[in-house]
């Protein structure tokens with residue numbers, strides 16, 4: 001049965017008065033038990049909540065997300081930097097991430113898997129600030145385009161945006177892309193400084209800077225689904 005193939009994490013909470021089920025796109029199914037309930041009851045609990053589980057799976061499927069896809073990666077290839085980072089996980093009292101060159105060490109309290117994706121996302125944003133911001137400013141200088149502020153966040157549905165105040169916001173997930181695609185997206189946002197919409201003037205400005213615009217737009221449309229689940233995980237998901 002399809003829902004039996006999804007990862008299940010069982011945790012205990014002194015605050016839980018009854019059994020809680022949560023379906024998270026990255027972690028899979030989380031079962032929170034009160035202390036009085038034995039973990040041997042978990043299979044029966046899942047069977048009782050079969051309908052709910054199937055509905056939540058369908059919700060995730062509708063958003064093109066599958067539960068429990070590689071929630072804690074062992075390696076993180078970042079094509080933009082042409083680097084691959086290795087990740088080790090340890091139990092600890094506090095949630096923290098240590099980066100030593102290409103080696104990452106992620107620490108969080110036992111069983112609290114959700115801290116993994118959150119720490120890795122925070123790390124990805126800091127790496128984006130270090131590499132994507134200068135990349136964007138250099139492209140702006142090269143093409144004599146105005147830009148005030150450049151920010152890096154981990155947006156859930158767009159690669160970047162440009163505000164009326166000439167501020168550009170870039171998605172840290174651009175680091176997963178090869179430089180030619182990241183360049184195309186940054187140029188796209190820079191063109192929005194002059195052209196606020198996607199009208200013909202916008203496209204001709206972008207094509208002047210990137211003659212392969214159609215090819216790149218097509219590649220970019222297909223790449224979102226292949227991004228690792230941990231990078232798309234949201235607290236509320």
Ligand SMILES: [Zn+2]
Pocket residue numbers: 188192198
């Ligand atoms: Zn646009």
